[in-house]
Amino acid sequence: MGMQKKQILKTKKAIARKRSQGTQTFQAPKGMHDIYEPDIALFDDLQDVVRDLARAYGYQHIEIPVLEDKDLFVRSVGLDTDMVEKEMYVLKTRGRDILALRPEGTAGVARAYIQNGFMYMPQPVKLWYWGPMFRYENPQAGRYRQHIQAGFEFLGADNPIADAETMQLAVRIGESFGLKNVCVYLNSIGCSACRVSYRKALKAYYRTKSRKLCSDCKRRLHTNALRLLDCKNETCMMFRKDAPETLGYLCKDCSAHFKKVLEFLDEMKINYFLDPYLVRGLDYYNQTVFELKAIPSQQQPVDGHEQQKEPLSFGGGGRYDYLMKMLGGPDTTAVGFALGIDRMVEIAKQEQVKAKKQNPRVYVIQMGDIARTKALQMLDMLRAQGIFAGFDLCRDSIKAQFRSADRLGVRYALIIGQKEVVDHEVLIRDMETGIQESIPEEKMIEALKERLRLARKDKINHTFYGVPS
Ligand SMILES: [Zn+2]
Ligand SMILES: [Zn+2]
Structure with a gap:
């Protein structure tokens, strides 16, 4: 949230600068807005x-x-x-x-x-x-x-x-x-039948107050008396509490x-x-x-x-x-x-309702150009298996990729470097314990699914026994 506010403030300043330089900028029409995260x-x-x-x-x-x-x-x-x-x-x-x-x-x-x-x-x-x-x-x-x-x-x-x-x-x-x-x-x-007698009663009631009604209601008295009850004007609303009720006329x-x-x-x-x-x-x-x-x-x-x-x-x-x-x-x-x-x-x-956001549970980290190509294939395989994975194929820095994985709170990172590509392997790193394991490429999905299943069980047990997380 804080980040978003900063981002908006920065943009406002930038727009003001552009305008002062005579550049045309655009805003959404009044009363209309963009909806985005969060x-x-x-x-x-x-x-x-x-x-x-x-x-x-x-x-x-x-x-x-x-x-x-x-x-x-x-x-x-x-x-x-x-x-x-x-x-x-x-x-x-x-x-x-x-x-x-x-x-x-x-x-x-x-x-x-x-x-x-x-x-x-x-x-x-x-x-x-x-x-x-x-x-x-x-x-x-x-x-x-x-x-x-x-x-x-x-x-x-x-x-x-x-x-x-x-x-x-x-x-x-x-x-x-x-x-x-x-x-x-x-x-x-x-x-339409019983409303006739109700409208009559309503009109009779409001006619006695007509001088104090707002101008809209004065008109409504002649055009559509039922709408007198919808008026948001304070005086009109005060009169409402003694007005005849529809239920008495059904x-x-x-x-x-x-x-x-x-x-x-x-x-x-x-x-x-x-x-x-x-x-x-x-x-x-x-x-x-x-x-x-x-x-x-x-x-x-x-x-x-x-x-x-x-x-x-x-x-x-x-x-x-x-x-x-x-x-x-x-x-x-x-x-x-x-x-x-x-x-x-x-x-x-x-009411502080939180969005049921689905975060990725796995992050794919690649090192070097050959690994990047391999990662592209692996991500495709993960998606086909319904495993939601985070990634950033444009990035070179491994540190930055680990940071992204941390920010998303994923439990496992799949790491592919030059060596892994050559050996047809992949490193699975448990982000909580830091333990890494080399797995043959063709066993990757199976190994990952097993770990995710265990991780989920683990989480349920923790909340079940009230262990603080
Ligand atoms: Zn009726
Ligand atoms: Zn009114």
Whole structure:
């Protein structure tokens, strides 16, 4: 980490010098960033978790374009949302099409489902994706204009168990990645029928406060009252705590559906909280809506009065039974969610989650030109056997090669010099004990595998008996 900071500082100085000399230099666009070591290792781990669990839950992978027709988002996400109104990157092509960089993934997947005839396949269809999303908003910590989302869409399923299964998958991804105290905040916002009476009650309540509402909310009162609950303005948020709750207005069907969802969650021992004002302000949601949160470790009650830290949200989703129809497709029930990957990595770093980095266990050291050629062949053999080896064929200094091997913490070094090439041998050096042994070339793999197996056993025994390392 320290090295990285130094490296960045040095570069900044160098760039400033270049600029003062009139040389043009380039920066990534505001709110966009490069991801590399050490952070990228956590992104890679998370991608592995997502891919493995997606497969285990029966999801197929889908890749959709980064650009879509702008109207796809206007129609599905809704015109009166910040996402569409203020945060979309819109561009006109030479062919005069109006396209938008996708701000989210569900609309594109729904478009793909209709366009590619997924409805004629056996239902339900489960699709997952991973990729960059774009939102033109003010960059803050952990919020980027280009950020990665992983999404899961369970299409053609109306049973409440689909809602519960979806939430379980989301929780398991968070836990498998290493996040602590993962929980679900959920609510039901009902169907188009019961939402009418709820909206009426909500409007009636907020109308009495309309003079004190922020200008956005004053407008929302007429355009889409549900979004009043999403406002981040302090005064508006204060009014929220006495606002009518959606659950009091659910019709019989919606009420039964939600009850079932909660029963399933209890059954699966998912940690959840009811949040009566969670509405997730996108047009396409109905019934179950949820958010995924991780409660920071320090907040775990120890003596009853420690600092309260806000739970960190890292994703959300819900049911969207009307979306396909809104996009001109067939009636298709659906439920899904998306995870903010950059956010999850940010939380993991705060919680000191370590990347499951795989370091090489062997290092190949060569001395001289003939040995270099031999090393090239040997490395190929090791890779074919699935043995991960470190090397630096460009280097001449043996000392430097040993230093690299030390830094990587490998247990064994394979040393090849002129003599070894001529005798068809290789030296195996135990880096811990310093003991070296000459092995015939054709026995190298076998000898190495045996040693690695023993080394692993040794390590397990040590940790098992608690011998300090
Ligand atoms: Zn209803
Ligand atoms: Zn407001």
